[in-house]
Amino acid sequence: ANIITIYILGALITSIYTTGYRCGVLYSLASVLLFDFFFTQPYLTFQVHSVAYIFTFTVMLIASLISGTLANRLKNMAQKSTQSAYRTKILLEATQLLQKAGDEADILDITATQIMKLLGRNVMIFTEEKGKAVPGRFYSNKQSEKNIFLRFNEDMAARYALKNGVITGYGTENLSSVDCLYLPVKADGIVCGVIGIEIGNQPMESFEYNVVQSIVGECALSMENHRNAVAKEQAAANARAERLRANLLRTISHDLRTPLTSISGNADNLMSNYEKMDEKQIKQSFADIYNDSQWLISIVENILSVTRIEQNGMSLNLSDELVEDVVMEALSHFSKKNSHIITTDLEGSLLMARMDPRLIVQVIVNLLDNGIKYTPPGSHIHIKAEKKEDMIYISVSDNGPGVDEEYRLHAFEMFHTGHRKVADGRRSLGLGLALCRSIVNAHGGEITLANNTPSGCTFTFTLPSSEVFIYE
Structure with a gap:
């Protein structure tokens, strides 16, 4: 009985580790013949003297075939189950990857x-x-x-x-x-x-x-x-461009009329009454024309810059620049007769940052212009630059009336001016700070607005610092 059990176990193992039914059937036949040859009398022959052995051989063959067949089926079912699980895994994996x-x-x-x-x-x-x-x-x-x-x-x-x-x-x-x-x-x-x-x-x-x-x-x-998603994004971009165009047209038609009227009126007055005007009146008229035209030029430059960035993105010409040089270049745009007191603290002369110098000059000019515009004559404006870890922090502070919380939250949005009053009576289009944010973000930095102590406000923006190597 033990020998027969071993032969049936062999049939199971054969069916598990071979493919198809043929090997299992051959093993079953071979096991019966080997049992007859080695373990039945007369030994070492295939002769059978007892009818009982024929029954034993038949049962042994049937048991071996059934067990082998069942083992083979279980193996095939396990293989199909494994394949099915693998294919399902591939499908789920494909779904997850496609979503990303x-x-x-x-x-x-x-x-x-x-x-x-x-x-x-x-x-x-x-x-x-x-x-x-x-x-x-x-x-x-x-x-x-x-x-x-x-x-x-x-x-x-x-x-x-x-x-x-x-x-x-x-x-x-x-x-x-x-x-x-x-x-x-x-x-x-x-x-x-x-x-x-x-x-x-x-x-x-x-x-x-x-x-x-x-x-x-x-x-x-x-x-x-x-x-x-691409179509929706394009539609949103088109809607933003349309809103920008509508806001520009509405704002330009309404808010640029005052300086244009002033320029036209002063020019007409000079042409009509030049001989009757004294030198002081003539100089004042020319100064008014010049100031209004400079303000218009600044506004038009900001409009062109903002629309170009909104429509085509920003192209940067990056280089390692001395912060002091960029600040001095920005200050050169302002008249020495300016009624505001501007001071600097650049923490040494070798602070360098990775930037597009032309655009960063425009940022500083806009921030200075904002300080001059919203503070009364005689106010102090302070420019400070310092290095913290791998970033350069540049701040423009004033000691004016400051800003409220509502304005601070929306200061860098396009066309937002809040309730702040411009010192010279003109109305701001709300483009300068939006342009500053776009430029600073394109450089990988950020710009913030906070209240100054004891009064006024502070604009701070960051730029990636760069190293200075001195060879002797």
């Missing part, structure tokens, strides 16, 4: 990679370009494998799938003589790519095909979502 894809190229790349991992077959992407299927990246887990997708008939099948939006190639009704299967990827009914899968002489299982279809479906859905 950045653009259409990433979406197609993830799809092709997951299909290659699922099937272990060669895969190729074909993208749409001017109505043609353009071969893209070739995916293969066999480094010596030739790319059969470049054959003429395969290229024709890929083009057919792209043009007609139907599955084409091996096993289909469309150009079935080729060796590959071509699945179109549709977004909103438009074919935006084709996934080619090498089939050859190894057709896909129905479950594999269904999983591939699911992955391609997820790819198409991700493509649609991406295109919808």
